[in-house]
Amino acid sequence: MADWRKFLRDRWRYIDTILALVVIVGSLWYIYDLLVGSRGLDVGYITRNYGLYLHAVLTNVYATTIAFLVGMAIGFSVGWLRTARTLPLAKFVVSMRVERRARSEDPAITEVSSILLLFVSLVWYGAKYTVRRIGDGFVEIIRGTPLLVQILFAASFFVVFLPEYATEGLLIGIVALAINTGGYQAEIFRAGLQTVHSGQIEAARAIGFSRLRAMRYVILPQALRLIIPPLTNEYIGLFKASTLLFVLGVQSEISYTAQHQGFAGDVFEIFAMVTAIFLAITVTLSFVVQALERRFRIPGLGIEAVRKPRGVKMPAPVA
Amino acid sequence: MIRVNNIQKHFGALHVLRGISFEVQKGEAIVIIGPSGSGKSTLLRCINLLVEPDSGQVFIDGVQVNRRGIRHEWVRQQVGMVFQSFNLFTHLTAIDNVTLGLIRVKGLTHDKAVEKARVLLARVGLAPKANSYPAELSGGQQQRVAIARALAMDPKAMLFDEPTSALDPEYIREVLDVMTALAREGMTMIVVTHEMGFASNVASRILFMDAGKVIEEGTADQIFQHPKEERTRAFVSKILR
Amino acid sequence: METATAFKLREPPKLVTRITLIHLIEMVVAGLLMVFVILPAIFNFSLLSTQFWNIYTRFYVTGLFGTFFYVALLLPLSVVLGFLMGWARVSRVRIFSWPASLYVNVFRGMPPLILVIFASLFGTSLIPQPILDRFFAGFRRGDIAVGIAAIAIGMHSSAYQAEIFRAGFQSVPKGQVEAAQALGLRPWQGMRHVILPQTFRLSLPPLGNEFAVLIKDTSILAAITGIELVAKSRDLLGILPASGLPIVWIFAVWTVVAVTYFVITYIVTRGLRLLERKFHTPGLEAISL
Numbered sequence: 001m002a003d004w005r006k007f008l009r010d011r012w013r014y015i016d017t018i019l020a021l022v023v024i025v026g027s028l029w030y031i032y033d034l035l036v037g038s039r040g041l042d043v044g045y046i047t048r049n050y051g052l053y054l055h056a057v058l059t060n061v062y063a064t065t066i067a068f069l070v071g072m073a074i075g076f077s078v079g080w081l082r083t084a085r086t087l088p089l090a091k092f093v094v095s096m097r098v099e100r101r102a103r104s105e106d107p108a109i110t111e112v113s114s115i116l117l118l119f120v121s122l123v124w125y126g127a128k129y130t131v132r133r134i135g136d137g138f139v140e141i142i143r144g145t146p147l148l149v150q151i152l153f154a155a156s157f158f159v160v161f162l163p164e165y166a167t168e169g170l171l172i173g174i175v176a177l178a179i180n181t182g183g184y185q186a187e188i189f190r191a192g193l194q195t196v197h198s199g200q201i202e203a204a205r206a207i208g209f210s211r212l213r214a215m216r217y218v219i220l221p222q223a224l225r226l227i228i229p230p231l232t233n234e235y236i237g238l239f240k241a242s243t244l245l246f247v248l249g250v251q252s253e254i255s256y257t258a259q260h261q262g263f264a265g266d267v268f269e270i271f272a273m274v275t276a277i278f279l280a281i282t283v284t285l286s287f288v289v290q291a292l293e294r295r296f297r298i299p300g301l302g303i304e305a306v307r308k309p310r311g312v313k314m315p316a317p318v319a
Numbered sequence: 320m321i322r323v324n325n326i327q328k329h330f331g332a333l334h335v336l337r338g339i340s341f342e343v344q345k346g347e348a349i350v351i352i353g354p355s356g357s358g359k360s361t362l363l364r365c366i367n368l369l370v371e372p373d374s375g376q377v378f379i380d381g382v383q384v385n386r387r388g389i390r391h392e393w394v395r396q397q398v399g400m401v402f403q404s405f406n407l408f409t410h411l412t413a414i415d416n417v418t419l420g421l422i423r424v425k426g427l428t429h430d431k432a433v434e435k436a437r438v439l440l441a442r443v444g445l446a447p448k449a450n451s452y453p454a455e456l457s458g459g460q461q462q463r464v465a466i467a468r469a470l471a472m473d474p475k476a477m478l479f480d481e482p483t484s485a486l487d488p489e490y491i492r493e494v495l496d497v498m499t500a501l502a503r504e505g506m507t508m509i510v511v512t513h514e515m516g517f518a519s520n521v522a523s524r525i526l527f528m529d530a531g532k533v534i535e536e537g538t539a540d541q542i543f544q545h546p547k548e549e550r551t552r553a554f555v556s557k558i559l560r
Numbered sequence: 561m562e563t564a565t566a567f568k569l570r571e572p573p574k575l576v577t578r579i580t581l582i583h584l585i586e587m588v589v590a591g592l593l594m595v596f597v598i599l600p601a602i603f604n605f606s607l608l609s610t611q612f613w614n615i616y617t618r619f620y621v622t623g624l625f626g627t628f629f630y631v632a633l634l635l636p637l638s639v640v641l642g643f644l645m646g647w648a649r650v651s652r653v654r655i656f657s658w659p660a661s662l663y664v665n666v667f668r669g670m671p672p673l674i675l676v677i678f679a680s681l682f683g684t685s686l687i688p689q690p691i692l693d694r695f696f697a698g699f700r701r702g703d704i705a706v707g708i709a710a711i712a713i714g715m716h717s718s719a720y721q722a723e724i725f726r727a728g729f730q731s732v733p734k735g736q737v738e739a740a741q742a743l744g745l746r747p748w749q750g751m752r753h754v755i756l757p758q759t760f761r762l763s764l765p766p767l768g769n770e771f772a773v774l775i776k777d778t779s780i781l782a783a784i785t786g787i788e789l790v791a792k793s794r795d796l797l798g799i800l801p802a803s804g805l806p807i808v809w810i811f812a813v814w815t816v817v818a819v820t821y822f823v824i825t826y827i828v829t830r831g832l833r834l835l836e837r838k839f840h841t842p843g844l845e846a847i848s849l
Contacts, residue, residue, distance in 0.1 A: 020654040024662055035682055137590055144822035146776035148783075148790055149814060156810040160603075240671035247783060271678045275670065282669045369741060396744040406739035409843045410757045412570055419753060420743040450570040454843025465739075472743060 035268045045269050053270070057277045063170060064239045067177035071238075072231075074178065075185025082135040082190045084128045092125060135186065142183025147241050151176040155248060169248035177245075181238050188234065192227040193219065225296045232289040236282060320345040320507050321398075321476055326365055326375035328358075335361050336372070337531035343476070343509060348502040350518040351511045352542075353528035354554060359511040360403075362528070363478045366509070367398045380475065396424065399469030403481040405461040407453040413440065413464045414449040417471050424472065439467040443497050459490025463497055476507035483514055515558055519543065527551045580830075587826075595819060603811040612812055615803050616796055623792030624820065630778040630788060631824075634714040638774060639767075641714065642721025649722060650729045660722065667719035672777050675712040680784045683708030706786045713781070717774040724770060728763035729755065761836075761844050768832030772825040779821070793817050 008015070096118065104114075142150070154176035159166045166172075196219050204214035321343040328336040335358045343349055351359050364370040366377055368384065368391045377385045384394045408416050414436050421432035440446050443463040453461050462482055469477060479498065483491045495517050502508055502521045512518065518525055519539040527535045527542060527550075535542065535551045543559060546552040596608070648660035667675070684704050699707075732755050740750035782791035793813050800809060 016654045020658040023655060023659050027659070031686065035685055133586060133590075137587075140587075141818070141822065144772070144825045145818045146779040146790070146821055148779045149817055149821060152790070152794070153811075153814045153818065156814055160808050160810060243671040243673040244780070244783075246673070267678070267681045271682070274674060274678075278671070278674065279666075279669050367742060369738060391741075392744045392746055395742055400739075400742040402735060402739060402742075404733075404735050406733070406735035408736055408739070408754055408758075409733075410761060410841045420745065423749055423753060424744045452842050454841070468743070 032268075042269050046273060050273055053273050054277060057274075057281065059170070060239060060242045060245070061281070063174050063177065063245060064235070064242045067174045067242075068181055068235055068238055070174075070178035071181030071185050074182030075187075076189050078135045078138060078182065078186035079189025079193060081131050082139075082186065083193045084132045096121065135190075139183050139186050142180055143187075147176075147180055147244055148247065150180055151244060151247060154179070169245065173242070173245035173248050177238060177242060180241070181234060184234055184237075185231065188227055188230045189223075191230075192223040195226055196222040228296050229289065229293045232285070232292060236285050236289070239281070239285070240278075320347075320380060321366060321509070322376075322378040323362075323366065324376045324378070326362065326372045326377070328361055328365065328370065328372050335531055336365070338375070339528075339531070339533055340375075341526060341533060341536065343507060345507055346505045347523045348506075348508045348510065348521050349524045349526060350522040351509065351526045351528055352513070352515075352518065352554070352558070353534075356530075357528045358531045359528055360480050363400070363480050363509065363511060366478060367400055368394050369400075392424070396472050397474055398476050398478060399472055399474035400478045400480065401462070401465050401469050401482050403484050405453070405458070405465045405485070407461055407465055407468070409453050412450050412452055413445065413456065416453070416464055417468045420468065421471050436467070436471060439471055440464070442470075443467045444493070457490055458486045459493045462486065462490075462494045466494075466497055466501075470501075476509070477501070479508060479510040479512065481511050481513070483512065513558065515543070527554065529554070591819070591822075595815060599811065599815055603808050604806075609812075611803075612805065612809060615799070616813065616816070619792040619796040620789075620816065622787065623789035626787035626792070627775075627778055627789045627824075630710050630713075630781065630786070631775055634710060634717070634774060634778065635771060637711070638714045638717040638721055641718035643725050645718060645722035646725025646729065649726045664719045664722045667716050668723070670716070672713055672716045672780050673783060675716055676709040676780050676784060679712035680705040680709040683712070702785065706781065706784060709784055710778070710781060710786065713774070713777050717770060717777065720770050720773070721767065724763050724766045725759065727766075728759035731762050732758045758844060761839050761841065764832060764836045764839070768829045768836070771828050771832065775825050775828060776821060789817055789820060 100114065100118070151173065155166070155172050158168075158172050200218050200222070201211070201214050204218040205211070209217065323342070324340050326336050326339045327334075339358075339362055341349075351362070353359055361370055365372045365385075366379075368377075372385055375385075376383050379394065379397055382389075407413075408419065411419065414433065417436035417439055418427075418429070418432040421427045421435060422429060425432075427435065437446065437449060440449050443466055445460060445463055445467070448456060448460060448464075453464070456464065466482075482498070483494050486494065491514070495514060498508070498510070499517070499521050510517075510522070522539055524536060525539055525542045526533050527546075527548075529550050535546065535548045537547075541547075542551065543555055546555055645660045645663055648656035649664065651657050651660075684701060686708075687704075736754055736758075737750055740754045741747075745753070778786075778788055779790045781788050782794065785791065793816075796813060797810060800813075801807065
């Protein structure tokens with residue numbers, strides 16, 4: 001009596017695995033049957049049209065890449081601006097007071113130059129703060145509004161101000177995507193620069209580097225390596241988001257679907273093709289990402305909790 | 320009080336425990352020493368059934384506990400355990416760590432549990448830290464809270480799995496003091512440790528384990544000064560300065 | 561000897577700090593400036609025009625309620641699904657973990673638009689006919705399709721949330737589970753008092769983000785005749801020329817839409833951050849990515 005129970009317990013791993021496979025294959029088969037079933041898979045359609053869909057997806061890759069590169073320029077500049085450090089207001093006031101007291105005790109310094117210095121400091125502080133907050137605002141707006149709205153906004157912009165280009169769906173799309181990814185990349189660049197920022201500039205200066213050289217030889221190399229994983233994830237996310245360009249009339253696999261599904265009823269075949277091509281690209285990209293990560297990883301250093309709305313990579317557990 | 324008879328345990332192909340038998344009387348404090356990988360932690364976990372032995376018997380107060388029909392939760396209320404890595408619940412304050420078992424397992428009301436927990440925390444010297452989270456406590460303080468937490472269950476015996484191995488040296492003393500006081504009060508304890516000073520002072524018996532077997536058993540004097548087995552001698556000479 | 565009143569349990573942390581208030585004020589001021597001063601200056605429209613609101617209001621309200629409806633439906637759905645899938649992923653029982661992994665990888669790998677389109681095209685075929693007849697007899701086929709597409713968006717988000725919850729589960733140190741057992745807590749008690757509270761605290765920060773994404777993704781339903789904000793606004797754009805307002809008022813519409821989404825996501829993310837702060841315990845830091 002106890003035998004078959006023990007038998008089951010010993011072989012539990014195998015039973016488990018087999019049942020898992022049964023569940024997976026079973027449900028996939030069930031769905032397939034529901035959708036295609038009696039009709040039979042239209043392989044002919046696939047062989048005839050896969051080129052079309054492949055081309056459409058490659059258009060997306062093209063658009064994504066260009067937008068990504070432009071976005072990188074935007075992201076880097078905005079990200080840099082957002083690292084402009086300003087002391088909290090209270091500390092700033094205190095430092096001003098200290099400065100003023102020191103200066104008032106030195107007879108060689110005139111009243112006018114003190115006031116001038118104070119004024120310039122205030123303006124510089126205010127400017128840095130405003131610039132930083134504008135950068136923050138830009139990123140918040142990009143992240144707070146849907147990509148679709150941004151695309152339609154860009155399209156409207158073209159319709160109103162640049163009507164001769166209003167029909168260039170691809171151009172409008174790339175512009176919208178570039179600004180969108182620029183916003184997200186700004187966050188990535190900011191996080192990367194700031195993660196390295198803290199003690200490193202001081203250490204570099206202590207060795208004797210000037211600010212600029214510290215930036216060039218210490219901060220940037222580290223920051224660049226930190227940034228690669230989130231950046232590549234952003235690329236994958238952008239690629240997936242680029243499907244939205246179809247609303248601009250960009251010839252894409254989606255519009256083909258809309259056109260063809262009507263008379264052919266080959267929805268499943270289209271779906272299968274599109275899914276296959278997409279997953280192939282995203283999986284390949286994921287492997288590239290992992291390889292890059294392994295290559296460029298700095299042990300012990302990573303961007304923490306950068307909010308990645310479209311990240312493909314899974315959050316890693318805390319050690 | 321606690322008796323272990325011919326315990327065998329495999330982890331896959333690894334034969335971790337190869338027939339361990341010993342007995343602990345009520346009020347005794349025994350120390351188990353041995354190289355890492357000898358199965359000491361596994362042995363402890365077989366006693367409170369965190370790990371189930373493949374064969375052999377575990378007796379607590381004359382009752383065999385590793386058989387069907389005995390609820391593991393009941394066993395673990397009889398025997399408390401303190402871990403090497405403290406394992407305090409990070410999201411709860413010190414006092415909440417102690418009251419959790421009191422409220423959920425023992426069924427005390429919230430107020431009674433808090434009262435009892437305060438007494439226990441005072442006993443381990445941490446009354447002012449009752450409202451601190453584990454992250455705000457030093458290693459030694461965390462381990463003492465862990466001891467209080469285990470004591471809250473009013474166990475008949477306590478198991479200590481290398482309680483000071485993860486501590487910075489300056490904190491080891493305070494934990495050992497608590498454990499020594501506990502032993503003097505008559506708590507039945509089985510302690511796995513590398514702290515030979517503690518072993519000499521407190522242990523009524525010392526067991527030396529290697530590769531899943533008890534190699535030698537004796538008083539502190541016997542084991543440290545006059546070890547009979549070769550392996551015991553080798554190990555002791557490495558540990559003692 | 562301490563008196564009874566001298567001992568108090570710890571007080572919860574403050575919810576609203578000074579920085580929060582400063583940022584909030586900054587945002588409101590900047591927002592008002594942008595929307596009522598700067599943009600009108602550039603694009604030559606005014607959000608205060610009654611003529612504009614005369615025609616836009618009904619589109620806006622219909623669309624807004626549509627969006628709220630989808631958000632109210634999909635947020636809880638995606639959390640429940642995501643939690644279950646995340647839990648299944650960490651299970652050692654392969655019957656749970658393998659299908660869950662498949663689900664997560666498929667729904668994360670596909671862009672939401674593709675999911676939406678195909679869900680609307682053959683989603684109805686996936687529901688067995690008897691159920692269709694019993695529960696959904698009164699609905700038009702098209703409406704059911706949109707409903708399924710919305711659920712597809714929910715499932716897409718749940719896949720991301722599954723990963724968040726998975727990381728939350730895995731970030732709870734295993735030793736604490738052992739300690740709970742050693743105290744005599746039963747497995748479900750350990751789950752409820754030790755694992756879940758920590759999983760929940762660890763998952764909150766990334767979750768707030770994911771909610772914002774979900775809210776924005778509902779706009780994708782505009783691509784397939786869903787009733788929500790973007791779709792309705794596009795409808796308005798159709799009749800805009802006829803209304804007599806110059807075409808540049810397109811921007812007025814999109815500005816309103818953008819602001820609306822921004823406010824919604826802001827409220828949700830900041831609300832969750834407040835929740836985060838309320839439950840914050842030192843030592844439980846956010847999951848690092």
